[in-house]
Amino acid sequence: xxxxxxxxxxxxxxxxxxxxxxxxxxxxxxxxxxxxxxxxxxxxxxxxxxxxxxxxxxxxxxxxxxxxxxxxxxxxxxxxxxxxxxxxxxxxxxxxxxxxxxxxxxxxxxxxxxxxxxxxxxxxxxxxxx
Amino acid sequence: xxxxxxxxxxxxxxxxxxxxxxxxxxxxxxxxxxxxxxxxxxxxxxxxxxxxxxxxxxxxxxxxxxxxxxxxxxxxxxxxxxxxxxxxxxxxxxxxxxxxxxxxxxxxxxxxxxxxxxxxxxxxxxxxxx
Numbered sequence: 446x447x448x449x450x451x452x453x454x455x456x457x458x459x460x461x462x463x464x465x466x467x468x469x470x471x472x473x474x475x476x477x478x479x480x481x482x483x484x485x486x487x488x489x490x491x492x493x494x495x496x497x498x499x500x501x502x503x504x505x506x507x508x509x510x511x512x513x514x515x516x517x518x519x520x521x522x523x524x525x526x527x528x529x530x531x532x533x534x535x536x537x538x539x540x541x542x543x544x545x546x547x548x549x550x551x552x553x554x555x556x557x558x559x560x561x562x563x564x565x566x567x568x569x570x571x572x573x574x575x
Numbered sequence: 576x577x578x579x580x581x582x583x584x585x586x587x588x589x590x591x592x593x594x595x596x597x598x599x600x601x602x603x604x605x606x607x608x609x610x611x612x613x614x615x616x617x618x619x620x621x622x623x624x625x626x627x628x629x630x631x632x633x634x635x636x637x638x639x640x641x642x643x644x645x646x647x648x649x650x651x652x653x654x655x656x657x658x659x660x661x662x663x664x665x666x667x668x669x670x671x672x673x674x675x676x677x678x679x680x681x682x683x684x685x686x687x688x689x690x691x692x693x694x695x696x697x698x699x700x701x702x703x704x705x
Contacts, residue, residue: 465593493688494688497682517690548595548636548640550627551632552628557624558612558622
């Protein structure tokens with residue numbers, strides 16, 4: 446019944462907040478991650494949050510950065526709510542002391558290729574690779 | 576009937592490929608985007624692809640980077656397929672001529688806060704904020 450509810454987040458007004466960092470050497474990254482988990486759990490404006498650690502790409506390409514943090518908001522206004530939230534400001538003050546360098550990008554995402562949510566009905570057979 | 580198919584991509588073996596760039600001044604970014612769209616459309620190993628342009632954050636924080644490209648793969652092996660694909664290599668050769676700087680991070684994502692896919696059934700009522 447649900448009809449085609451969400452085909453993906455294709456230009457639906459979402460807003461993303463991306464941070465890539467290199468932590469200082471003596472930092473216990475797990476503590477920071479815990480803090481981030483708590484932060485996003487406490488602030489409803491954050492729709493979703495994922496992070497990752499690059500352990501593999503060439504140093505020349507990642508340029509010392511090791512961690513990616515990506516938050517998704519339903520709309521830009523929700524990001525503004527997050528930014529001005531006292532708990533975020535509190536966390537940011539701590540965060541700024543543990544990073545060696547950081548790049549931050551905020552942007553409305555454009556989803557070009559949508560992940561298939563399930564097997565497509567009646568997908569036309571294509572010639573399999575040899 | 577579908578049961579709870581995907582609760583989110585929570586540590587399901589996915590692999591992500593993140594690139595942030597600053598383009599050279601005379602580059603027609605739309606042409607590059609078109610090329611990327613074609614690329615991901617042609618390579619099945621790419622599960623999803625989204626991009627964004629930061630127009631707002633502080634220059635001090637984004638450090639000249641303007642564009643984010645994020646590809647998602649079902650598994651790390653799919654990323655390897657993408658990387659070694661002739662069309663990707665062809666595109667990369669062009670891409671490398673149009674960028675002033677770039678950071679690239681490859682990582683298995685950990686989804687900490689999952690976006691609600693729909694209204695949860697029988698969510699317990701919580702005290703609304705005043």
